[in-house]
Amino acid sequence: NFGEPLIYLLGLGLGLGHLVGEVGGLPYLVFLASGVVASSAMTTVSFEGMYSVFTRMVPQKTYDAMMATPMDVDDIILGEVIWAALKGVISAAAILLVAAFLGAVPGGVMALWALPVVFLMGLAFAGPAIMMSAIAGSYDFFNYYFVLVVTPMFMLSGVFFPLDSFPPALQVVVQFLPLTHAVEVIRPLIVGQPVAQLGLHLLVLAGFAAVSFYGAVAMVRRRLWV
Incomplete structure (x- = not known):
């Protein structure tokens, strides 16, 4: 996950x-560096929440x-999402260190x-990834999530180019993607600038985290029949 x-x-x-x-x-x-920091964490967390959890x-x-x-299932899933998120932090920190070495972290x-x-x-x-593992029949199932969810989010959330280059309708759509809000916060921090609408971005991420956590608990509980 670090190489790509x-x-x-x-x-x-x-x-x-x-x-x-x-x-x-x-x-x-x-x-690009600020976008890659966020996207690398997304990939790491998704991989952990699917392949490792399914195993x-x-x-x-x-x-x-x-x-x-x-x-209880709640305890297990809480541990899984925290561990996946920590692995995402480790991945992001490694990319951030390389970016700093390349002079791409002006925010210090x-x-x-x-x-x-x-x-x-x-x-x-982590929550959505665990939800996928709860309905997967085999490891091959996870290819659908990466192709249909992770890759489009990777391309459309401002990692490679600014959001204002999109048509107006698509600019509205990408605001419903959690990676968009993560990039909108992480990029100014790495550059050393104030973060616009910080509270809104954090609230959206927290909302995704809460809803997907309870969704993951319910789906894993159903799979385990407890």
Whole structure:
């Protein structure tokens, strides 16, 4: 999960950046780095919430063993979403470190505030991923989620180009994507600028996290029949 965003950062940021120049008033490497920090965390969290959770829930029967203790499904899923979000933070921190080495973090220490935002974003993405693992029959099922959800979000949420380059109707649609709100917060923090509508963006991410958590609990509970 670390290799792919690193390739985007180096290949597109350094290579294409020389041709593109500035995007949204920022050097393209700086613009791209902030988006890749968010998207790498999304990919890491989604992978953990699907492949790893499915492995523990189905082949290994780890959940069955855990349910033999006083733990409930709520406790298990809470642990899963927190762990997935923490892995997202680790991934984002690694990309942020590389970006800083490349001079793409002009915000300096202020950029570290992006990591708590990544954690909240991770909570928002962990729930839907676990919901997919609750209905999956095999690992192949997860390809649909990556192709139909993760990849479009990756391309449409302001990672590679500013949102105002979209037609007005599409600009409205992308506001319903959690990655859009994560990028809108993380990019100014990495650049060292004030975050516009910070409360709204955080509220949207928190809403996604809460709704998807309870959805994941319900779906996993149904699969385990407890």
